Amino acid sequence: MTGPDAPPGPTVIVRVVARLLLAPSVVVAVALIVKGYTAVGDGFAAGMVVGLAVALNAVALGARRAEAALPVLRHAPYAAVGGALLALASGFFPVALGEPVFSHRPGPDEKVVSVGKAELMTAVSFDVGIFLLVVGVVTVLVHQLAEPDQEPQA
Amino acid sequence: MQGWASCATAAVGFVVCLVAWQRGGGTVSLPWVPSLDLRLSFAFDGLAALYSLLATGVGVLVFAYGTRYLRQHLVEDDRPLAERRRFWPWMALFAAAMVGLATATDLVLVFVFFDLTAVCSYFLIGFDRERRAARTAALTALLVTIVPAVALLAGAVLLYSTYGTFSIPELVATVEPGTTTTVAGLLIAVAALAKSAQVPLHFWLPRAMEAPTPVSAYLHSAAMVAAGVLVLGRVHPLLARSEVVLTVLLVVGLTSVAVGGVLALGRDELKQVLAYSTISQYGYVVTLYGMVGAAAAGAAAFYVVVHAVAKSALFLSAGAVTTATGEDRLSRLGGLGRRMPVLAAATGVAAATLAALPLTGGFFSDELFFAAAKEHGPVLTVASVLAAALTFAYIGRYWIRLFLGPLATAPAALSPVLLVPVVVLALVAVAAGVVPSPITTLAEGAGAVSHAAPVTLSPAYHLDLRATNVMALAAWALGGLLLAAAGLRDRASRLVATAGDRLGPRRAYTASVIGLRRVSERLHDWETRDLRSSIAAVLVPAGALAAAAFAATPVARAFTVGPIAGADWLVLPLLVLVGVATLVAARTRERLGIVLALAAVGFGLAAVYALRAAPDVALVAVLVETMLTLVFLAALGRLPGTEPRREHGRRRGQRWRDPLIATVSGLGAFVVIWGYLSEPREAPSVAAEQIRLAPAAHGQDVVTVIVADFRGLDTLGEITVLLIAAIGVATLLGRGRLW
Structure with missing residues (x-):
């Protein structure tokens, strides 16, 4: 990618594409989750899509600059832990009601309220938990692994 | 304080055992692992009474002695008195394990307590852990008693396979003389004899004198060494059915x-x-x-x-x-x-x-x-x-x-x-x-x-x-x-001692421990020498084992070539592309080329999944492949030069090593997949059931429903692993801070 004579850092094309890809990838991720329970895709895939966008930004701009440009990334640890807690709650709330774990509501024969294609049920909130966790973990990993050499070309 | 507490516990145990003995004992039997016919069976019979009274009675006196002895021992060695915490719990557990062993009437339970005493003795013999002699003595005691103890388990399983029970009283009632009984009896006897420090497995005992005196006193009289003869006494009716064992x-x-x-x-x-x-x-x-x-x-x-x-x-x-x-x-x-x-x-x-x-x-x-x-x-x-x-x-x-x-x-x-x-x-x-x-x-x-x-x-x-x-x-x-006759006596004893040192079993033990360690180090060095060796260590056994499994189970029509129809005509060129990309990845010298070729392999396979009606797998494959390629490119940007350095000084034989490894493992995988595809089973009933139930769970995408609902607990476990991995990375690189 970078020969010995080329200037350090990725080309301007990569940087621009990375920037531009961010918004569409979030849209795709949301779409994956929303229709996840009725069509292809789930929380993990959605999380990967956003994670990819974050990683691409880190590669293109350098992790620190990407984080400066997207301050929201700071909340990644909360997303990871919150996702885990949401998934845990979605799976284990039936225990409080004396049912086996992962007895999702609404139950098999009950009616599901849908907003467009999105079904409002605990299985979907479990999926959202997975999504948050994957995004959070990928972002934290990118942050941590980029730490050792701080901004080579800054 | 801990010492007197242990002492009091032993005293209470002694009184309880005494009362139980006077009352005539009794039996308890609780299910443990019903699927394996294992039960927690205890009987307080004559044998149990004798050994538990010994373990608790001698325990009271030895523990009382130990309270004073240990304090002095630690003070003399300039060690903190807090180290008593590494002593008394093991001592108490030792006594409890002996009582458990004395009362156990299930062979597997006997095995468990048998090994528990060995573990306790390991920590007690090695109590002065800063001394090398104590550490090696503890290890010797552990190895010499625990390795033969496996024979006890083998003997138990042998008896179970013939008579269908681990219960000693039931075995005593049913076992017939014969080869099985002899072999099982010998196996159990080996374990018991090693524990009781009988020739030729006696050499661990004199070395175990490195232990503090209360440990030696207890180990020699009422625990550990006594455990061997206790097991002999417990299973003696079985042993008595074979002349050889006797x-x-x-x-x-x-x-x-x-x-x-x-x-x-x-x-x-x-x-x-x-x-x-x-x-x-x-x-x-x-x-x-x-x-x-x-x-x-x-x-x-x-x-x-x-x-x-x-x-x-x-x-x-x-x-x-x-x-x-x-x-x-x-x-x-x-x-x-x-x-x-x-x-x-x-x-x-x-x-x-x-x-x-x-x-x-x-x-x-x-x-x-x-x-x-x-x-x-x-x-x-x-x-x-x-x-x-x-x-x-x-x-x-x-x-x-x-x-x-x-x-x-x-x-x-x-x-x-x-x-x-x-x-x-x-x-x-x-x-x-x-x-x-x-x-x-x-x-x-x-x-x-x-x-x-x-x-x-x-x-x-x-x-x-x-x-x-x-x-x-x-x-x-x-x-x-x-x-x-002092002179004659001493000379004879010295002669035997010298002969024992020269030819004795202890020498064989040391040689085998050193030999094993050398083999292990050689293997480890070979495996971790470079990345290729590490990969080969996984791939070659996997390929060879798979090939062996297929060679051992010949199935009619196992390897057939099916018809090609429909979407197969799209899959075939994709597979050819994957093959070409693989060859390119293997041959090319430039790093970027290798990464791109590998990416082509991954995307090609993702496309195959999509065509084989597995869109979820294809989606994840595409995403993971993209992420991997990105990581590779990011890493490459930080490496000097564009080509891997040539490895110098490779020996002639190694030129053929990598292709050979690749061929063996590749053929193994190929044979497995071909064999599987030649005879596609009916979809297993679990999968069929899940496909049928997916709509009832308000989902049309079976994979998502399985992930989020049917197997939700598994998913939860897996994502927890992800979080733990992130915390691990943060601990290693970020001093425990996630951000």
């Missing part, structure tokens, strides 16, 4: 008596003399188990009790002597009798008990031993007299060298806590010699379990020239001669 027991027992006794004659260190004495004394018990019969079974139980009392007294006395004088060798000690008359008298009683003098319990145990031996012919009669003579000689030498003659090292004042337990044990030994009936009753109960029939013992003094009395007199006379 002969092995006889031979091993007599050899141990001889080897232990002769070596004890020449040792200089106090605890070493006692250690070899223990080998010899348990040889007596094993010999008795080798003779079948009510008399032998009862005598073995009686012997164990008397020996435990005497031996723990001797160990505690040796520890007291060392504490008072700072010396632990006979050659530097002597004449202590005048300065420590009480200790000398108590030790004398214990020594007399081993030497089987009248008015001690030892006299009766030898009387019963002689009586049992006499029933089994002249060879055993003579052997038993010689054994008793040997014991008389070495323990006589020990006591005389220690307490008579000129004073060698002046002793300091001794704490009563170190003295009282020895005196109490000596009193017990004398009481057993005057009123043997409590121990007789105990031994009759235990013997009845080992013999699987009622046993009557009648030890008593007879002032006439009956055979047992003549044998005892002969033993004392011979022992006295041996005691007098």
Whole structure:
């Protein structure tokens, strides 16, 4: 990618594409989750899509600059832990009601309220938990692994 | 504080056992692993009563002694008293494990407690862990007793496979003589003999003297070493159905008596003399188990009790002597009798008990031993007299060298806590010699379990020239001669010791440990030498094993070429593309080329998934592939140069190594997949069920429903792993801060 004579850092094309890809990838991720329970895709895939966008930004701009440009990334640890807690709650709330774990509501024969294609049920909130966790973990990993050499070309 | 707490616990245990014994015992059986027919079966019968009373009773005295001893031991070594925390819990667990082992009547449960005692002994022998000798001694004890213990498990499984039960009482009722019984009996006997430190697996015991004295005293009398003969006594009705096993027991027992006794004659260190004495004394018990019969079974139980009392007294006395004088060798000690008359008298009683003098319990145990031996012919009669003579000689030498003659090292004042337990044990030994009936009753109960029939013992003094009395007199006379002929005795003992060092099993043990470590290091070095070796270490066995599995199970029409139709015409070119990309990745020299070729492989396969009606897998494959390529590119940007450095100095043979590894593993995988695709099973019923139920769970995408609903708990576990991985990275790189 970078020969010995080329200037350090990725080309301007990569940087621009990375920037531009961010918004569409979030849209795709949301779409994956929303229709996840009725069509292809789930929380993990959605999380990967956003994670990819974050990683691409880190590669293109350098992790620190990407984080400066997207301050929201700071909340990644909360997303990871919150996702885990949401998934845990979605799976284990039936225990409080004396049912086996992962007895999702609404139950098999009950009616599901849908907003467009999105079904409002605990299985979907479990999926959202997975999504948050994957995004959070990928972002934290990118942050941590980029730490050792701080901004080579800054 | 912890010491006295352990002591009190042991005392309570002793009282409970005593009450249970008086009440006639009882049995408990709870299901443990029903699918494997395992039960938590405990029985408080005669044998259990004997050994649990020993473990708790001797435990009380040894623990009381230990409270004082340990404090002094730690102070002398400049170690914090807090290290007691590494001692007392193990001691208490040791006692509990012995009681568990004594009462367990399920072979697998026996195995568990058997190993538990070994684990406790490991930590106790290695208590002085900053000393290398203590560490190696602990490891030796662990290996020599735990590796043969696997034989016990193997024997149990063998019996289970034939008779369908692990329960010892049920096995005793059903087992028939035969090859299975012999083999299983031998396996169990090996484990028990190693535990009881019988030749040739005896060498761990003298080394284990590195342990603090209370540990030695306990280990030798009521725990660990006693566990071996306890198991022999427990399964004896099974062993008695095979002549071979009985002969092995006889031979091993007599050899141990001889080897232990002769070596004890020449040792200089106090605890070493006692250690070899223990080998010899348990040889007596094993010999008795080798003779079948009510008399032998009862005598073995009686012997164990008397020996435990005497031996723990001797160990505690040796520890007291060392504490008072700072010396632990006979050659530097002597004449202590005048300065420590009480200790000398108590030790004398214990020594007399081993030497089987009248008015001690030892006299009766030898009387019963002689009586049992006499029933089994002249060879055993003579052997038993010689054994008793040997014991008389070495323990006589020990006591005389220690307490008579000129004073060698002046002793300091001794704490009563170190003295009282020895005196109490000596009193017990004398009481057993005057009123043997409590121990007789105990031994009759235990013997009845080992013999699987009622046993009557009648030890008593007879002032006439009956055979047992003549044998005892002969033993004392011979022992006295041996005691007098010091030069001959020492030379013989030294000769045997040298021969043992040269050719003995300890050498084989050391060689095998060193050899194993060398093989392991060689293998490890080879595996971790470079990335290729690490990969080969996974791929080659996987490929070879898969190929072997297919070669071993020939199936008709296993490998067929099916028709090509529909979407297959799209899959084929994709696969060709994957193949070409693979070759490119293998041949190209430039890093970027390799990464892009690998990406092509991944995307090509993702497309194949999509065409094979697995869109979810395809989606994830595309995403993961993209992420991987991105990571690769990011990493490449930081590497110097564009090509991997050529490896210098590769040997000629290695040129063909990588292609060979690739071929073997690739063929293995190919054969597996071809075999699977040739005979596609019906969709397994679980999958069919899940597909059927997906709409009821309000989902059309079966994969998502499985991930989020049917197998939701698995998913939760997996994402938790992700979070833990992130925390791990943060701990390593970010000092524990996630951001």
